[in-house]
Amino acid sequence: MANQQLFLGIDCGTQGTKALILDATSGHVLGHGSAAHTMISGADGRREQDTAQWLDAFTQATHQALASAGVDGQAILGLSVSGQQHGLVLLDEQGQVLRPAKLWCDTESTPQNDRLLAHLGGESGSLERLGVVIAPGYTVSKLLWTREHYPQLFNRIASILLPHDFLNHWLTGRHCSEYGDASGTGYFNVRTRQWDVQLLQHIDPSGRLQSALPQLIEAHQPVGRILPAVAAHLGINPDAVVASGGGDNMMGAIGTGNIQPGVITMSLGSSGTVYAYAAEPAVSAQPSVATFCSSSGGWLPLICTMNLTNATGVMRELLELDIEAFNAWVAAAPIGAEGVCMLPFLNGERVPALPHATGSLFGLTTTNLTRANLCRAVVEGTTFGLRYGLDLLRANGLEAQSIRLIGGGSKSPIWRQIVADIMDTTVICTEQSEAAALGAAIQAAWCHSGSPDSLADLCERCVKLDPASETRPIAEHVAASQKAYECYQQYVATL
Template sequence: MFLGIDCGTQGTKALLLDASSGRVLGQGAASHTLISGPNGRREQDTEQWTAAFVAATAAALNAAGVDGSGVLGIGVSGQQHGLVTLDDKGQVLRPAKLWCDTESAAENQRLLDWLGGEQGSLQRLGVVIAPGYTVSKLLWMKEQHAERFERIAHILLPHDYLNYWLTGRCASEYGDAAGTGYFNVRSRQWDNAILRYIDPTGRLEAALPELIEPHQPVGRIRPELAATLGLNPHALVASGGGDNMMGAIGTGNISPGAITMSLGTSGTLYAFANEARISPQPSVATFCSSSGGWLPLICTMNLTNANGAIRDLLQLDLDQFNALVAQSPIGAEGVTMLPFLNGERVPALPQATASLHGLTADNLTRANLCRAVVEGVTFGLRYGLDLLRESGIRSERIQLIGGGANNPLWRQIVADMMATPVVCTSHSEAAALGGAIQAAWCHARESDSQASLIELCDRCVSLDETTAVDPAPNAVHAYEQAYRRYRDLVGTTYGQRTPPDLTTVAP
């Protein structure tokens, strides 16, 4: 039995997996809250993560009706790009800055200029650093919290921190490290020069965790923590990874040909690649995977958070909101929302604000506002899919995960807008499942160096064919018109170059 943990923006999920049968035995969850502030500040206290880890694990064990002494391994998925800094006593220096924090946008631009712009960043690192990446958060901390910056002894990502809490060891694996902005995705090594630009003393390089392969464990759980959690004191802690990398494992996206789309707080699209084929498109991040390859990926910063903002504004529960979305036609009678409440990464508009377009006395209705926000956030994913297709990624089917995937209407909107069939995996908590599968892989590799991750995924990952939907030809045509309007508005409102028109390209 293996425990998968997904520490996300809104909460922590725990999942218990019987890797022999592929059966999920039980699940649990606990929530987090955000620290929000001016200029795009989005932070969290790490104590919330550890408290939620304990609560979610207890809930999963209770749901499964099993004894935690049977847990052989733990795999942790964490939100990417976050910055956790520790002093030489292992104490957290300040709240973690998250992936959705854009307070360091100015610092990111300075670093990008130093790298030689987008092309210089691509050439050096294999990715274009973005305001959400970890590297600009370090420069921000140096300039805004100099005294605490001087005390940094360890620099960790969220999942790295939870592994440190579990084992007492600082380590990082390639997939999550690839999103820091101080990692070369081609060579799979830290890039120390950019850290020396931030601090010439070399202290930051010394604070980096050891890099390990995805099949390598971080260590064993600390006995005192095993007692607190009610787990096997000999349980192995796997390398873990970023939430997108673990989601790829949890959807079986570990070989070429599949595309996974996550409908969560953020929206993501990613595919597996055997080689580091760096896209010329700056918004496509060719991260490393947590399964031994690479993971070309795009990420939008506004998805269910934007839907939630409209729900709160109109004081609607989820069922009322969905009913109103269904009442409005495709294109929301000409109402288009550019839903960039947190700025945006794809399109690359970190300082953008949200806006509504096309309002008239006749179409200003609650139904159209609800439809416009759902379509607006999904257009962002279509924009990203065009970028992936331009870089050569193809798929005959999109696998949906995340909370939004549970909505049949949204699934149909995705299929129609992407002109591609859609299906959900049987377990929507793909990142937690991926963590459990990776833990089983690490455990198996301890006694068999040839243990196959593919075989584990074949056994533990399945598709829920009852959720499968095909695009409707009339709806596909209608969405092409609405999407062109969205693209034009992005271009005229923000001066943003839109991706090539790939509407005639087969998915």
């Protein structure tokens, strides 16, 4: 069709890279592709990835998406990259990668983060200065860690990039960053939207790090055109514009139409996130709330829990249940699981802030220790963590008529009902579960349009809600869920 406007959205995550082809004229997604990544894991919480894998996966996923859409890559007008946040990619003068990328889930730099946090004056000092509380996952402690463990390599740093910045550099040859993803570095002030160069000078007084920072650009600005050799390699149009891209949560916000107040996005993935758009940087006094910038020109207050489908997955494996059987047992148990309460903090926990906690089961008796109650308790326990986070956001002035659910857990009707009842809010899924890749494609179309005002129209056209998934809270369920949540809160208080 002559009037199609085709854009490529890429989401480079921890598990793999996903690609999607969007026709911005009709708002339809025409094709998908994906390719997996592997992790380099080590003692002390090392979690790294070889950046060459990202480039291979990017290429494979793009070829697959073009083939599945049945479109000619020469028709692609623009592309945009969503990337896992907080990762550290270091380049030398020649643009070569110095070592594997340290990821958001890497905790090896915890001692360095503790020292940097002390330097900032603790949580309140960090909030006052940066607008966020730096955590071990953030980029800043990874720089200090590199300096202490690889001093020779540290001296060769010419460029400091986040994963999505690195992919943009591969595509265009330019070093730049946009405000949303930059918010998660720990050396960026979310109120003034500027790098905190003094903090980098504290890590290295030579000023080297400051000169290695990428240039900051606005979310609707292009990074540039794709390099001819890369365009040929990917099989796409060499005139395609490369949009700013952003972090996966920021792109997920665009991909769920969460670009104005009143919408909440909740992701039920291996970890859980809840976020909402804000027009002003109203920084919460709660250290657990990260007031990141959005990739649509505002802010994106966000909470993240470390345990979600990873916890339900462990319970399924223990009881040897497939997803259907697991969901049937969850549905068979009453709300509150007859008093069985699980604190599913298998990875420690960020919200509630219990980094050294482990998982626990409370309230077991000879009569309530059943499969159904265990299955129900793990789903309720993970969802209570999200409710705890949502309450923190609500205390900071967030109001919402409905929650847009994404991620693997959102496919379960019983889990959707549990979320609706615990949050006392209607929930609905978006048709596209790959919200970050869709958000990237929409952002590419926005950038290509050249109009800062066109984003709302694009979201209206391209973000489709799935009416069949709409789930409303049931009044008597809400009351029973509230009781169970209060029990959960009491057990959390004992930790």
